[in-house]
Amino acid sequence: MTKFTRRQFIRTSGSVIAGATVAPLAGLKNLTVAPSDTVNVALIGCRSMGFGDLENALRIDGVHCIGLCDVDRNVLEDRAADIEEMTGERPQLYGDYRELLENSDLDAVIVGTPDHWHCLITVHALQAGKHVYVEKPLANSIAEVDIMKKAANHYGKVVQVGQQQRSGEHWQKVVEVVQSGRLGKIRDVNLWGNFGYGAGAQPVDNSSVPQGVDYDMWLGPAPDRAFNxxxxxxxxxxxxxxxxxxxxxxxxxxxxxxxxxxxxxxxxNSVHSIGGIFSGLNRSMEVADTQTTTYAFNDYNMTWKHTGGLEMGPYNRHYGIAFVGNDGTLVVNREGWEIIPVMDQDDHPRIEPVPFQEGDSSYHDVHAHNWIESIRGNETPNTPIEAGHLAASYAHWGNLSYLTGDTLKWGRDGKLVDEHEYADIIKPDYRSPWTFPSV
Ligand SMILES: NC(=O)c1ccc[n+]([C@@H]2O[C@H](COP(=O)([O-])OP(=O)(O)OC[C@H]3O[C@@H](n4cnc5c(N)ncnc54)[C@H](O)[C@@H]3O)[C@@H](O)[C@H]2O)c1
Incomplete structure (x- = not known):
């Protein structure tokens, strides 16, 4: 049973950046909610994806939005009006998340800010005794994801990471097929993401800070820089x-x-990443528009590749994963999956082909539902902190190798070799008055 119309949902859902695709309403169970099952949530960072996450949570009976926090007053007012229209109740508005966290009626927060804020807000929320749904990537550096994992385990609250694909049935099916050995020995795992947005933005001059924006608070622990x-x-x-x-x-x-x-x-065993800003389009960006990262394992390779701006890629998909086995290749993305068999010399497929199987798209709702039910003690998070930590670490190791030109290796003690040489990339130097959290 859903509380909002599909029209309302589509109107307010997030952009396509980082996969914030529109999720159709899922047929979630209409639970009879005891007063003790009421979950009061608030959203920190309201403009795009975080608001989609909040909408998903609000479709579950017993979930109430009691607070919204954003450093842009314009976003805050717009989203407050949206919530009021949907629920008939106007949440309390905040410009500083620390004041929001003092609200003793609050059970849980959704962190939908840019990545450089995820760590501080998540750790502070856990310290304030709140459950957390934090968007991916878990944080913007290796040291931050490490301390967040420590905090989640230490404070014992529910943390769900916004890697919502884990709640999708077709992704679960794919994992089962890969692990079953059906593809034969897997020797290569290729991942690619060729998105239009990956080529950067059209350059614009620095300008004055828009009215209603607390830019100092938007920057937070990041270095001071003119507004652009x-x-x-x-x-x-x-x-x-x-x-x-x-x-x-x-x-x-x-x-x-x-x-x-x-x-x-x-x-x-090792990570090596190469690339640069190669499009020649003179876009505004610091990160790579073209990047290839290779992760070496004992008996297979894993590779991440992106060529920003080119919405095309292997198997006619602009993003996806290919698990390459001796007997067949499984190709998957959010649209669906298939198995392409290897053909023997006599033209016989080594395994049964699986024609394209459409993916289910209800996983955003299921992920929110799983978070709320974990808070209620009925489930455990589909994307626990460990999964968010691992995926973010791999992605950050890719960028660390790209930035330094070094091949990263790990010693027998499990530590990154020459870790001290990378200290300023591994751990950001927080701008005063913000200090790196300790647990
Ligand atoms: N899971 C997914 O599929 C998915 C999809 C898109 C984005 N994301 C993630 O969601 C997060 C947000 O991305 P977005 O595209 O919505 O960004 P956005 O820039 O559109 O929105 C971020 C919002 O956070 C606010 N904000 C910044 N600092 C704040 C602070 N200290 N306190 C309160 N509000 C603050 C901004 O004013 C803005 O309204 C990112 O971490 C991103 O990676 C996840």
Whole structure:
């Protein structure tokens, strides 16, 4: 039973950046909710994806939005009006998440800010005793994802990471097929994400801060820098201080599935990444528009590739994963999956082909439902902190190798070799008065 119309949902759902595709309404169970099952949520970072996450949560009986927080007053007012129209109740509005976290009626927060804010807000929310849904990538650096994992385990609250594909049935099916051995020995796992947005933004001059925006609070722990519309809403992901480009933005979604299917729970043997800003389009960006990262394992390779701006790719898909086995290749993305068999010399397929199977698109709703039911103690998160930590670490190792030109390796002690040489990339230097959290 859903609370809102499909029209309302589509009107307010997020952009296509980083896969915020429109999810149709899922036929979620109409639970009879006891007062003790009421979950009061608030959203921090309301403009795009976070608001989609909130809408998904609000479709579940017993979930109430009691607060919205954003550093852009214009976004805040618009979203408050949206919530009021949907629920008939106006949430309390905040410009500083620390005040929101003091609200003792609040059970849980959704963190929908740019990546450079995920760590501080998540750790502070856990310390305030709130459950968290934090968008992907878990954070914008390796040290931040490490401390977030520690905090999640230490404070014992429910943390769901916004790698929502794990809640999708066709992704679960694909993982099952890969793990069943049906494709034969897997020797190559290729991941690619060729999106139009990956080529950067049209350059614009610095300008004054728009009215209603607390830009100092938007920057938060990131270095002070003049305001530029490109380094702000939506397109912040092209600049290292706030995001990591397509490698982290979309990389985590696909790495998450690849690592899960291949049963990986630690570092690979090595990581090497090459690329640059090669499009020649003179767009505004710091991150790579063209990048190839190779993760070496004992008996297979895993590769991430993006060529921003070119909406085309292998198997006629502009993004996806190909699990290449001796007997067949499984190709998957959000649209669906198929198995292409290897043909023997006598032209016989080594395994049964599987024609294109359409993917289900209800996983955004299922993911929110799974988060709320985990808070209620009835389920456990489909994307726990460990999965968010692993996918983000792989993506950040790719960018670390790209930025330094070094091949990353791990010692017998499990530590990254020469880690101290990368200290300023691994751990951001937080701008005062913000300090790196400790747990
Ligand atoms: N899971 C997915 O498929 C998916 C899809 C898209 C985006 N995302 C993730 O969602 C997050 C948000 O991305 P977006 O595209 O919605 O960004 P956006 O720039 O459109 O929105 C971010 C919002 O956060 C606000 N904000 C910034 N600092 C804040 C602070 N300190 N306190 C409160 N509000 C603050 C901004 O004003 C803005 O309204 C990112 O981490 C992104 O990677 C996930």
């Amino acid at each position: 519309q490109n380094r702000f809403h939506g397109s912040w992901r092209y600049y290292w201080a706030y995001g990591g480009g397509v490698q982290t933005d979309w990389g985590v979604h696909l790495l998450d599935i690849a690592l899960w299917a291949m049963n990986v729970d630690g570092a690979p």
